[in-house]
Amino acid sequence: MAIGDPIIAFDSLESTNKTAAELLGLSKVQHGAVIMAREQTSGRGQRGRSWTSVAGDDLMISIVLRPDRLRADVQFELSKIAALAVSEVVGALVGGAVRIKWPNDILVGRNKICGILIKNELIGELVMTSILGIGINVNSTEYPEDLVATSLRNETGRTMDLQIVLADLCRSLDNWYSRWEGGGDLSMAFAERLWMRGRWAQFLLDDHPTLARPVDVDRHGRLIIEQEGGEVAAYGLDRLRFAPR
Template sequence: MRIIKLDAIDSTNSFLKEMIYTEAIADYTIVVAKHQTNGRGQMGTTWDSDKGKNLMFSMFKDLSIHVVEFPFYISMAVSLAILKTLKALNIPQVRIKWPNDILSADKKICGILIENVIKNKLNSTIIGVGINVNQTAFSNLPQASSLKNITGVHYDLDEILHRIVKHIKSYSKLLQDGKYEAVKSEYEANLFRKNKPSTFKNAEGDLFSGFIIGVTKYGKLQVLLEDEIIKKFDLKEITLMY
């Protein structure tokens, strides 16, 4: 496993993406940065982080050797790998907020950005992860927290990275072996606010109530509405309100 450590970079995902087109990259190549000047999150959001305090890395995963018919399973597998790592560190009430934010109680501690590389078919993927580890102040981010804020412990970033990689490899093996339903069931079992009355906002800004009951293999959120109607929502169509 090759690990490239950088002092500062605009985005580890962007750095790794450029590498793909200039050289042959081994499976599980990782780029880690102490500081990102333009860290990216879901749907164009940014990821701000104090230098050297958090774990920010991107991993190259070769998918050319097996078919991944439904790419959202990659997102589920990575979310579960991080979840398992954090549970082993005794982080309390860890859940996955659809599609792949990781929360402790109702505070966000991790974001994931997965960018697939298509060459006639799904050829590889870049898995970007940002975990708030030892940072303790988050200005204007009331829903953000960190491992240190939650437990009072100062963590070794390299140790957390290696634990996550170990679990990503384990879940990747499950997918390669066709154990899709096992991954999906575990993901759904750890969804934030599953089977609880929740408030959502649609693309027009209107609020409505419902119950999260699961996800589809395409990654859409399944919500039970009034009159026992189950509706499927894409990421751009719905926001789960805290």
């Protein structure tokens, strides 16, 4: 089934990811189904952060995937698919440089325009089902002071049709997923879009301020960085994160 078939729309939900998980538990959704809400009252991003949005302004969806024999140790492939699809769609609309901030934010310049949150169900060493939660700032224009963000409307000066953005996103997701499913390697495309790649940035490594530059992301989803002394190593979110701006 193609991604985006069917689209299940709601006026208001606590969380599209939560509803997708509930429907999965009832075996009522197929691969490629999209759960969409005009309003999300308890959306969550990475590290449990709340996801702020005005009803009807932004695109808030969750996509159900049933990958075929995806090993748990390389489940970051699904993050790559989501990030590449969003960056492709946003880049085409804003006509500017769009980057993927590890692990799963999409930036225009230095401003966040999209957050991605993925929940996988594992059985043994395999990913049986996955829920890709994607929130794109489309028509919102104001954000909390502590959030460095932007939207498609802010970047283009135009109000966007959410249904058109959704259709473009579903097509792109389906294309990237099919490429991966067919054995295509997404690593180079992801690395080319990696924010701050090859440039010095401030990190917190084991909660200690660290100057390093991103090199790549390994097959397990860990960020490979080079520190000032030349040491190159890969770290996961449990040890490494970008320092707050």
